[in-house]
Amino acid sequence: MTRTLQAQSGASVYDRLELLLPLVSKPIQYVGGELNATLKEWESTAVRWAIMYPDAYEVGAPNQGVQILYEVLNEREDVLAERTYSVWPDLEALMREHSVPQFTVDGHRAVGDFDVFGLSFSTELGYTNMLTAIDLAGLPLLAVDRDETHPIIVAGGHAAFNPEPIADIIDAAVLGDGEEAVLLITDIVRAWKQGGRPGGREGLLLELARTGVIYVPQFYDVTYLDDGRIQRVAPNRPDVPWRVRKHTLMDLDAWPYPKAPLVPLAETVHERMSVEIFRGCTRGCRFCQAGMITRPVRERSITGIAAMVEAGLQKTGYEEVGLLSLSSADHSEIADIARNLADRYEDTQTSLSLPSTRVDAFNVDLANELSRNGRRSGLTFAPEGGSERMRRVINKMVNEEDLIRTVTTAYAAGWRSVKLYFMCGLPTETDEDILQIATLAREVIKAGRSATGRNDIRCTVSIGGFVPKPHTPFQWAAQLDHESTDARLFKLRDAIRADRQYGKAIGLRYHDGKPGIVEGLLSRGDRRVGRVILQAWRDGARFDGWSEHFSYERWMLAASKAFEGESVDVDWFTIRERERAEVLPWDHLDSGLDAEWLWEDWQASLDEVAVEDCRWTPCFDCGVCDQMETEIQVGPTGITNLPMPAMPARPPVLA
């Protein structure tokens, strides 16, 4: 009992932390105090969340998902939500030495004091940072070792669509949009606490699992065949459902979060405000997990977007607004949005940006509109595949003519540099497909020079190794081994270097294939991979998304220890192609996508057959809308001109 009372006091550990801050790098990242941060009284709240983005503050603080959930939760009067981020190894060592626990940056409270510890995983490479946080919080690493005095650990974010590698560590996972899910969990936790914690920790987890929309891994048993494949995943409790569904938030205009974005005091990777203009994407790029698991498309209206931009700027003072989504130029009202916002902020210091990835001239018009009086430095397009054939395989419907026309338009409009994104190691890819990237870049420069008559235009080719992801048509595909990935990238590099006429105008940025193999292991792994994660973490793995901290050798050594005596290894999880009949580790997690449709799309990919976008063509039965009882929500609303906002008669600071 003493432990319970002490552990859940919510007392600040700042006094002890402060003594360590002069000894670490960038101490400002640990002090909190951001504009629009919320600090509530511990005692006045019934349910308390610690939300973590498991990376350094500079990466985690701008994260939209965390900011949205932080605000949605804190808007409830009896709910308290605070944020916590990964501490750098220098502070980790000092915290261990001086017994300072993992803390939140808002109230500097111990994470172990909270009811729920929620983690948002954009990438699997945050798993080891989760272990550091759990351990620093003084919590047992494995779910089965934790008791009701400990917070329940909930994973969300895109990686939660296959949480099997961390199934023994987390208590629960939420698939899909978090806004309503965190409130559902809050209601269940509140009722359980007020009801005298019936059934203890297991009672709470059962309540969560019975909803059918919260996955509690410990209530499912996995059995394996002799050859290593999964035989079956089955619930081990009555009334726990066989499959767990994802969450889909409808009517984005009703959820204008974050209403008051955080303004960090420390420098972060995105020094701007973001407004999400729609969620979901049905372009159908076969490699893209985000596009598959966030269906259907749900747009925010032009008026909803304008209101969010204005309210957010008033509350933050940011000077740049990014209009965020998976493919922003696809918003049904994007031209009117761009024109209206550009008009509205024309004579201010506020600039607007659109993450530009779609390859067409319309995208260049939009970028021109948003940079009316600003600098036209660089534009980014993502053809993803180097050859026409490759782009048919991945369903990225861009032909070379489109691309050349698009970049010519961009150079002619004053843009000096174009960045092109590609992937290496896509299914059926050959050296020839990758070498065509060099040809393409050469054509781009050639077209740019003739359109502008200038020699100072540039093209940067950015290329990374492809990692097959769950819930995509490529979930069955073999990943390319890192040696072959690197060999192909070197051939591309040499081809560009050898080009005397154009090579100097072409920049190449590439990532080697090794980190992709670890990401692949974690992405398509099953529960057996959990032992590798624990081993790698014990061996020192931290911040695996950072090249200066990542060690491929450490991971491979950990895997060979963890898989000893098993019939599976790293190759088995990564470079092996799966058969239709194989039970995949995430088959019991329902993203709404029909397995038959995914398989057919995989076959269509191998046949180099493209599929259209269902926003503009009839439904092609991916299954999501039927299965999830959702629908496509797109405009246009018919509103093409926004009223200019009334300016305050006299800004309050004027004399």
Place this chain on the structure above:
Amino acid sequence: MAYSAGFSPHPKISYANSAPTGVASEAEYVEIGVTVECDPDRMRTALDDALPPGLDVVEVVQARTPDFVQRLEASSWQFEVPGVSIDALARCVEALLAAEAVEVERLTKSGLRRFDARVAVVTMNAVGAHVAPLTSVAADCAILTAVVRHVTPSVRPDDVLAALRRVADLVPPVPPRVTRLAQGPLNPVTATVGDPFAPDRSA
């Protein structure tokens, strides 16, 4: 707020002589350029509201004279030195003040730099724990105050402590907490730091 002209306009804001990381301060100065005349007190409130607790905007004064930064000639610092007796500290101070020059080293962006820290120290006193400490400290804590001239290369509190270590082997068991109490024009007679806003107030 005013912005610089050009392709990528920057807000006209400059932080004069900011205290080093890990050091507390009661006297930091920021110059902000504005495009229209503002009410200083309303501006103070607006800025204070946007800053976290503990970072307080104490006063906003309209600049009426040039060369504000040049008036920040010296800083008055307080060092809380735990685990050291007042007598021991006083002996260290005596040794430092008696020295002609005390070379210290600091790692800068351009590499290790050696320079004289003594030249910047105008006065230095070991005072007892009876001076109310600005931060909570243990009882056995001696207080050191110093007025340090702003010179090039700048002599920071760390450098002052390094100088004390060098001349008198002062090695406190835990790092001293340092607070800047004031900065402004140096009165050569009293060896005190004055109000840098004085010319603007009387202009």
